[in-house]
Amino acid sequence: MKPTGGLWVSRNLSSQARARVKISGMGWRAEGRTLIGREGEQQQLAELCDRARAGESGVLVIHGEAGIGKTVLLAVMLAGAENGCRAVRIVGAESEMELAYAGMQQLCGPLLGLIDGLPDPQKNALAIALGLREGSAPDRLLVGLAVLTLLGDAGAERPTVCVIDDAQWVDHASLQALTFAARRLLADRVVMVFATRTPEARPELNGLPDLKLDRLTHADADRLLSEVMPGQLDQTVRENILAEADGNPLALLELRHAMVPAVLAGGYGLAAATSVAKRIEREYEQRLHELPQATRTLLLLAAAEPTGDSVRLWAAAAQLQIDADAGVPAERAGLITVESRLRFRHPLVRSAIYRNATPSERRQAHAALAEAASDPAANEHRAWHRAHSVSAPDEAVAAELVRSAERARRRGGAAAAAAFLAYAVELTPDPRCRAERALDAALSKLDAGDPEAATQLLAAVAGTEDELIQARTDLVRAKIAFAAQRGRDAPPLLLAAAQRLQPLDPALARSTYLDALMAAMIVGRLSVEDGASATAIATAARRAPPPAGPPTAADLFLEGIILRLAEGHAAAAPVLQRAINQYLTEDAAGLADPRSHDITLRVLLDLLDQDTYNSINKRQLEQLDAAGELTVLPAALTTYAGVCVTAGEFEQAANLLAQSEAISTATGGPPHSSIQTYLAACRGQEDLARELARTTIEDATARGEGSEIAVVLFALAILNNGLCQYDEALAACTSALEYDDVGMRGHLVNEMVEAAARSGDTSTALSGAQQMLEFAETTGTATALGYCARAKALTATDSAAEDEYRTAIEHLERSPLKVMTARTHLIFGEWLRRENRRGEARKELRTAHDMFVQMGADGYAERTRRELQAAGGISRGDRSRTSTTTLTTQESYIARLAGDGYSNSEIASHLFISPRTVEWHLSRIFAKLGLSSRRELRKAGDQRPKQARGKQFSES
Structure with a gap:
């Protein structure tokens, strides 16, 4: 049997075994099917397969240099897995790294029968990702969930072994989905094994169990050399060969092809200075030169076609008048195998073929492949091949690349869209159009998480003198800075871009001013430049051009935020209320700008309009969940968890935070810890709240998110007020209020009044009460009116306090602030007890205690229990709740x-x-x-x- 799949070291294998496994890259022994020097690794992989048969999952990343034996080890594993397991194989190709979901095509082929059984959101996302249907870009995590369910269903039918070879060349979208599934496997009969050269190059693989393939020991390498080169070798030459191979199995196996025995026997021709990979590639190049021209052309077509589609390959070959027998010489030379499709013996064969071809030969191959890609599903591949078939700028080809970029973006392929646009830049003849496409490509690269490539693309704009193009370039630079630095550098850059855009594109300038204000508010107290503070940017933004037509919600938000930062809450409130009403109108009509959502929520908090804040928050979460937009879901889940904390729904808040953390962990996104601190504070978990506060402030400072610090200080104020540590509560409020964080001021002042009144700082308490009165008069919401009456009660020196307490409870009971309502019952009960009205005190305290117990606010419940006992009452105790103490x-x-x-x-x-x-x-x-x-x-x-x-x- 000819060595079509590699070198057969042992001659004792049965024909059936030979048919099953084709080994390249390492030695193979019949007895026990043991690879030389890889007995332990084989055993580890065999145990993984046994685990799948036993109903458990397993994941492993095998890594090592080129030629070290990763592929052959996977082949042996798959051969052993044939006993009762389903095998799924994915092979990465360098040329398809930028084609979104190319790897997924290989995964889904053997599992097509299971796709219809997926839940509809997952099935639809997967179908769009694979180009089987049109639709908006699927969220990558939803695609990952589809892969997880698909593999789980496959494992339920039959233990499944999924190997991903050359993972360093699998496209980003596919690898992200595959590793998402790998991290979530537990009770599934599925094994996933990734093979890659250096796992550090693909961060998606970080943290997965790994196995490094080291070089063979001298003894094992000597055994392999004896099998590769039977007969006598001069001992000095032998040692020289072993030293040069340095334990790399493929380097030893390729000696048979690289040198004639006479040269080996004499020890001449050993190129010790060349790396193993380059030496192997050079040897492949030498074999290529010995092949007929038609064979080399066929191999070049295969090397340039990343999908491995046999129909497309042979259609392109037919155009170049290459017949089916052209592959035989390459197969005999051990460079390829031809079964259901043409496969290269080693990735270095593919690279050697492509790099050894002349530019004109490559263009010819790509032109033939473009013509062969005639089916509608191949639009992107056709555009890619056409682009590589031309030798000069071509607007028609560039325009097709732009259209392909849009198709790729709709399928969720941000990296692919960026790659198409970047190549379109190179092929665009008109300088101005080229600059515009470079800006679009840079933004796409930024969306794809590659700010370095985005910066490099801006070089294509450098020679353009068009002022608008240069202003847009400044805007892109600012956005790159915001993505890379988490905000500190972005506000001044965004401000400069807005000012430069102002006479050129007024609408874009207004949008950029609003972006600059939002960035500055996120940085908040951590701003290091006077001219980059939110107040300074608001002053500069006053010069923004007026809107061209009737003001949109974004226009009103810009005007309102400028007033809020420059003149204060009272001056801004009417405009901001108009902005909210306009936003709700646009939202109902489906016209709302999704970018307005963050600023909308911040403004609603600032207006103390908790009802509208809660309803918009809830609707956004429902929309994101229904649409499967899981990438942006963690922040929305965390924000809504805060709503649940305020409403006293602590269990649901904890569940939402757990969901948010699960998604953030899967995506590697930053944690959202401030609401965890808020929840712990309301529950009265002192040690946990203080530790969360410390770590969250450290992380927020490192990221440059000053607004996050205000939320943590607010939580600490609640914690300390609940513990009757009023001096500490006042210190937290004072620190927080040193910077005017839009959205937090009213809530912080409310806590400050209680802390100051109870700690004896009368002037601060009265000042805070006056501020709450201004909030109530300005906004008139139930929350503002409740806060105002509560502040008056805390600062009253006579019997007027009783009426204000009752008024505060009446207003707060109409608001979603259940925790604050219970706290107000508590302090009213405490006041009644001090007034020696024990019977009335017991009624208020009992109401507060029941509310706290129901919420799970253990700290406040214990404080209320003590007050109730002091008032001569008996607490009702915790209501019966399902015990989950034994559950994780x-x-x-x-x-x-x-x-x-x-x-x-x-x-x-x-x-x-x-x-x-x-x-x-x-x-x-x-x-x-x-x-x-x-x-x-x-x-x-x-x-x-x-x-x-x-x-x-x-x-x-």
């Missing part, structure tokens, strides 16, 4: 969702795990709680307080 956080969440009627598939989507893993968790939950069915779990859940029950936000 994730198990508790799964139990709650299952009890609320969610299916395994729905729970899996919430927690980004597979349905089989949900089933595994439920079996453990039933055992821990002594239950046997979901019905019993639902009955147990009915014992929870009403507000802790009910389905999550997606069904709210």
